[in-house]
Amino acid sequence: MANVSLRKKALANNKSSLYLDYFPPIVNPKTGKESRREFLGLQVFEKPKDEIEKAHNKSTLEYADLLRAKRLTQIRDKKYGFKENITYNVDFIEFYTSVVEEYYNNGTKSNHSSWNASLNYFKAFAGTSLKSHFLNASHVKKYRIFLLTTNNLRNKKPNKLSINTASSYYKNFIIVLKKAYKEKIIEHNLAEDAEFIKEEETYREYLSEKELEILWNTDCDFPKLKHMAFLSTLTGLRFIDVITLPFCNVYSDIHQGNYIKVREQKTGNLFNHPISENVLNIINLQPKENEFVFGDAKYTEITRPLKKWLSDAGITKKITFHNFRHTYATLQLANGTDIYTVSKLLGHKNVSTTQIYTKVIDQNKIVAANRINLKLDGI
Numbered sequence: 001m002a003n004v005s006l007r008k009k010a011l012a013n014n015k016s017s018l019y020l021d022y023f024p025p026i027v028n029p030k031t032g033k034e035s036r037r038e039f040l041g042l043q044v045f046e047k048p049k050d051e052i053e054k055a056h057n058k059s060t061l062e063y064a065d066l067l068r069a070k071r072l073t074q075i076r077d078k079k080y081g082f083k084e085n086i087t088y089n090v091d092f093i094e095f096y097t098s099v100v101e102e103y104y105n106n107g108t109k110s111n112h113s114s115w116n117a118s119l120n121y122f123k124a125f126a127g128t129s130l131k132s133h134f135l136n137a138s139h140v141k142k143y144r145i146f147l148l149t150t151n152n153l154r155n156k157k158p159n160k161l162s163i164n165t166a167s168s169y170y171k172n173f174i175i176v177l178k179k180a181y182k183e184k185i186i187e188h189n190l191a192e193d194a195e196f197i198k199e200e201e202t203y204r205e206y207l208s209e210k211e212l213e214i215l216w217n218t219d220c221d222f223p224k225l226k227h228m229a230f231l232s233t234l235t236g237l238r239f240i241d242v243i244t245l246p247f248c249n250v251y252s253d254i255h256q257g258n259y260i261k262v263r264e265q266k267t268g269n270l271f272n273h274p275i276s277e278n279v280l281n282i283i284n285l286q287p288k289e290n291e292f293v294f295g296d297a298k299y300t301e302i303t304r305p306l307k308k309w310l311s312d313a314g315i316t317k318k319i320t321f322h323n324f325r326h327t328y329a330t331l332q333l334a335n336g337t338d339i340y341t342v343s344k345l346l347g348h349k350n351v352s353t354t355q356i357y358t359k360v361i362d363q364n365k366i367v368a369a370n371r372i373n374l375k376l377d378g379i
Contacts, residue, residue, distance in 0.1 A: 004072040006064055011043065018042040018064045020071055024090045038071070040064055092130045095185055096122060096176050118169035121146075121161075124153060132185045140177070140190050144170060144197060167197040204357060205317050206327040207233070218313040222305035227282050228294055229306070229324050234279045236328035236346050237262065239321045245293045250283055264347050273345065329357045 003023045008016035018040045025034040042064055048054040100115045125146045126139065147166035152159045177191040207215065212233060220226040228242050237245070241262055249261040256272060258280045263270045286293050302321060310319055317323075325346075332342045343354040 002072065002075045004068050004075065006061075006068045008044070010046070014046050015043045016046055018044065018060070020068055022071075022075075026075070040067060090132050090185055092132045092135050092180065092185070093123065093126065093128060095132070095180055099176050099179060114168060115172055118172035120153060121150070121169050122173060124150070132180065135186055135190065137188075137190055137193065140194050143173065144195065148197065163197065163200045164202065167199045170197045204326040204330065205319060205323050206330040207315070207317070207319065207323070209331065211313075211315055211317075212327070215310070215313045215315065218309060220305060220309040222302065222309075224286075224294060224297060225302050225305050225309065227285060228297065228302070229321065231279055231282050232321065232324035233327050234276055234282075235260075235273060236325050236332075237273075238264075238325055239299060243292065243294050243297050246291050247283075247288065247293055248291075250280070250293075252280070262347075269347055271344075271347065326357070329354065333357055 005021040005023075007019055007021045009019060010016050020038040020040065022036050022038070025036045026038075042060050044057045044060050045053045048057055096119050100112070100119050103112045103115045122143065125143050130139075147161060147170055148163075150161050152161045152165075174191045174194050174196070177186070177194070178189075180186045181189045181191065212230075216226070216230065228239075231237065232239070232242055241264060245260060245262070250258075251261065251272075252258045257274060258277065259272045259274045260279075261270065262273045283293055286295075290296070299321070306319070306321060310317075329342055329346055332345070333339065339351060339354055339358065342357070343351045346354060348354050
């Protein structure tokens with residue numbers, strides 16, 4: 001938040017010069033230089049000798065304070081018109097960083113990681129400092145092109161950043177621009193005319209019931225992984241929600257049957273999630289020596305064992321742990337569960353998010369494909 005303070009600088013002859021101290025600094029477009037000071041051309045007596053000097057100090061300080069209040073209002077309301085149209089200016093990179101920190105304090109770890117990555121890409125494009133006074137529509141357009149053409153910064157080998165990742169990072173950038181405009185960090189709404197990066201439609205891979213049975217009957221070098229994967233498959237929980245599930249959140253009563261109380265790490269939503277007897281049995285198989293059902297399991301521990309486990313089961317599909325959640329959603333819809341119920345079970349805010357899974361198994365297409373039946377000799 002901008003602030004303007006009235007300060008004094010000692011002079012000779014028992015007098016002080018009054019000036020305004022700005023934080024953050026202001027920029028004078030005439031010189032292009034930052035400054036925290038604006039001298040008012042007003043002086044007061046340090047040690048007034050008589051009533052006349054005291055009266056002078058009082059009236060001068062009152063006038064100076066009125067100027068201070070006016071300057072603060074002009075800065076906060078973006079109504080410039082004083083001192084050669086001096087404008088409020090901050091480091092946009094620092095502002096972007098503060099937005100990312102908000103997600104660190106109030107959001108999830110994965111969400112913060114995405115935001116932090118988007119900040120790193122903007123730094124790669126703009127450098128470590130960019131004054132809001134110089135940020136313009138050209139930066140917005142060129143950053144979009146940068147994301148569409150740059151390589152993935154995390155890979156040692158040249159590998160182009162995916163369209164969907166670029167789209168996600170650009171959306172974050174646009175959100176920051178909107179916040180900057182709302183908080184009067186930038187003068188114009190640069191987000192207004194920004195052209196979003198259209199995401200490519202992705203295929204949500206899943207495992208069939210037969211593949212799941214084979215996988216269950218295949219040994220896994222990391223036994224806990226098998227139980228975690230099937231708990232996700234049978235509940236639709238994300239990895240982070242699986243590993244943060246405490247034993248105390250597992251319930252059973254005559255009204256709701258078996259269920260777990262879940263607070264989604266991604267959204268913060270708290271809800272009761274019904275579970276099957278199989279899920280309850282998987283939970284009961286885990287040792288009770290820890291507060292959480294799966295102890296302190298980490299994602300880095302499961303990557304290689306998961307790949308080997310799938311290979312040993314003869315499954316060639318490209319499967320990550322998150323695909324077990326996709327499997328739950330897809331099989332629920334395939335087995336007749338209505339989309340609204342599936343949406344609630346997945347914790348989606350909008351049914352449109354759940355509709356992605358209806359494209360994987362489109363029952364109308366399947367029925368249509370089998371409507372034309374011909375008797376063909378030899379087949």
